Amino acid sequence: MKKTYGWAGNVLHVDLTNGKVEKIPTSDYKPEEFIGGVGLNAKIFWELGCPEVGAYDPDNPLIISAGPLTGIYGPFGRAEVGSISPQCYPDELYTYSGFGGMFPAEMKYTGYDSIFVTGKAEKPVFLSIVDDEVKVKDANELWGMDTFDTQQKLMTDEPGSSNLVIGPAGENLSRIAVILNETECAAGQGGFGAVMGSKNLKAISAKGTGRINIADPNSFMDLIKLIVEENKKSKTAVNFRAPLFATPEIQNGFQDRYYKKQYGCYGCPQQCHSIHEVKDIGRGGLSCANGFYWFFSDKPEDIWEANILSQKLGINTFETALFFPHLLMASYVRGILKSNKVRDDLGLPVPRWLGGTDSNHEFLTVLLGKIANGEKPYSEGTARFIEYYKDKLEFGRELMAVYKELSTVNGYHVHYINNLGGELHKAVDTRDPYNSCHDYLNQDTENPHIHNEAMDHFGLPTFEQSQTVDMNKTDYQRVDNTTAWVQDNQSLKNSLPVCEWFSTPKNFHNSPQMDLRVFESRMLSVVTGLDIDTSSLAETGERITNLLRAIMVKRENRTRESDTLNEPYFKKAVTMNMVQTGPIDKDKFEQLKDRFYQLRGWDVRTGQPTRAKLEELGLNDVADELTKVGRLR
Known part of the structure; x- marks a missing residue:
């Protein structure tokens, strides 16, 4: 068997309706093109046909994916959940939520980069994964327990396990139920705890003795030493510990x-x-x-x-x-x-x-x-x-x-500082994206300006040439560039993964050596053995963003008209967290969308990806499918 680096090598599919367990090679989902996390989730969901079902339908897959960097030393101990969300409003949309803790690494040590669950069990169950042994076990004893007691019981029964669980809110299908690991590491937004509850799935327990192979250990350790030193200089790191x-x-x-x-x-x-x-x-x-x-x-x-x-x-x-x-x-x-x-x-x-x-x-x-x-x-x-x-x-x-x-869009509360770039991002997303978009904030200089460093893909080639844009003023220039870069970077961070709290653009000081995109490409290269430069990594981020958009288009018929904000933001200034947003000029916002779609290579009239853009990114099959269902012009 060929040795893999970074990736564990397998994806686990469990159908709770019939109890079937299937091991699928990760290579079937082209990890070199979609990496892991959000990207791998999107690829799996697309291959499943983007089911047009409700959040609580047994055919709604619950997908949990780590990335090639998960399970090694560094700020990479995260995974992403992807599923049709019961929280999104007014429509239940396919969306995402991330979490950390110990479970993502433990899942990879069992040999799996991803787990996706379909179907519904007849009675409460939990999924037990101990290396190659995968079992669907009775969870009647656990049903009704809170998240802390559930984890304690599972760790007592299987010492050394890490457990992803739901509490009573998930069991009772609350649309704001979380999936929890440890005492505070949660996939919070999205209501995915209720998706687990709808499947009668109380927990996923993982215990692995495997390892993650690193292609170039010496270069990896050099990078780790560098980021540890960089982290010591960062006010962001200190602030996030409080x-x-x-x-x-x-x-x-x-x-x-x-x-x-x-x-x-x-x-x-x-x-x-x-x-x-x-x-x-x-x-x-x-x-x-x-x-x-x-x-x-x-x-x-x-x-x-x-x-x-x-x-x-x-x-x-x-x-x-x-x-x-x-x-x-x-x-x-x-x-x-x-x-x-x-x-x-x-x-x-x-x-x-x-x-x-x-x-x-x-x-x-x-x-x-x-x-x-x-x-x-x-x-x-x-x-x-x-x-x-x-x-x-x-x-x-x-x-x-x-x-x-x-709430600007899709039933989510406004998050941190609102600004025009963030509002455009929200308008074209399925949820509040700020969980992984602190790029819009300059945490270190204690002001809300974004530093557009590493916008090489959109015409700003180096750290030194980047400029500062005051995104809180209603300035409609260059916002399209900023939003597109942040959106693609979000796709990358949530796929590698690199922790959002570690990878805000101003967290690194030793530029250009530690420019964010340079760091990500170097780290992915030394871990996986693939030859990845900043340009190819940027293209990967763009590919993932376009696949996510294609899911919106195929499943939800996402159009330009969908890419908007709640009406008050166009009528008056709204103040949140002592920062004022707006009023946003609706005509100028529509013109901003024109430029954003053009930059993206999307159809300006519909806001949907074009065949040319999808084929440029190697998504020919996606273009063919959208054409087949009448969603690509």
Whole structure:
């Protein structure tokens, strides 16, 4: 058998309806062209025919893919989930969500680059993978357990295993249910925990004794030493290690009393997760969105309790700590939502920030309980919650208007800093893309400007020649270039994978040697043994982006008309996180789309890829299929 480098060599397909287990060579999915992660997921989904089914249909595949860099030392310990999302609104779209922790590496050590699950089991099951032994096992004992207890039980039964699990929210098909590994590493956006629940799949347990072969170990270690040194210089790395607990006073007080240690995904030198333990509440990790409960309280113990409860129940904290409370708070401040209506019409306790006297603890406990128990409309996510009440309450349509200011596209809450490049990216994507697009932010200089370094594919060949564009001003020039580069880079980062928090463009200082695209191509080359330069890697990113677009076109008939934002963004300035976006001139935005489509090589009238572009990227079969179904002109 030919020795493989980087890739584990196999893809696992499990059909839960009939219990069939199939091992497929990774080479069948052209990994040298689609790499892994998001790219491999897209290739598998395309080969499955892009099923036009609902999120909870047994034929909706749940695909989990690592990349060739996963499982080795460095900031690569991630995987991506791809599936038809129950969270996307108003339509259930094929989309993606990433996660880290230990599971991605462990999956590769069992010999698999990817696992995709189809069908539905008759009763609760979990998937056990111990090297070559793959079994579908009874999970009745696990069903109803929270995510922490489930992992503990599986690790007790199979010491050394790493486990990807759902909680009660996933079991009860909450559209904002997550898939969790460890205590805080979650595929959060997308509602993929509910996809697992719809298949009666409680967990995937992996334990492997294999290894990842590296083609050029000496050059690999030279690169690792270099990135470790670069990382020490970066403010970004330091900032990402701190828990996101409101004011410095609250954050520092919490750290002083409850901090235990730093923790990272498998093999990562950055160690950006902070582990804390609060007596009578619990121990867990804190990173990014699960710290945002500070909006509810200035008492860190309350914040921590909400975080731990959300993680145990398997709920998307970006929805419950940001989107839903922002909606209620904004509606209350504007006089749309009265305190008594929160209890009488929405069925929730009334905390002080909504003019009531109930505790934040009571409000969150009731809300999270309703979501985890599958109680509609709470478990449907914020967008569908508002849709449910839109015509049932006298102020329902006013709530919908507030919702549209807080969500630009597809039912996702606005994320971090809004700017024109980010808004264009959102308009052409299936979800909020900021989980892997911090390229729009310059974290190190503590301002929201993007540095367009390494835009060689679009006419800016070197780090030194790059320029700064203020993306928060409504400046429509060069935004098309920026958005296209970031979109392709997102495809690459989520396919190699390289952790987003490590690979923001200004994280590296020793340019051009550590220019982001140069680093990615060098690392992929020394690990896989393939001869990959920056140009070919850029083309790979573009290929993956175009395949994702082709999926949208084939399955969802995505057109130019679909590539838009909620109407308030075209009518007035919207302020979020102290940064103002807009108003966006709709005519100029349409002209911006013209330039973006032209740059992409897509049809300007439809926004769909052209045959010429697809064939240029080696996607001839994709062009033929789109022609066959009448979606390519």
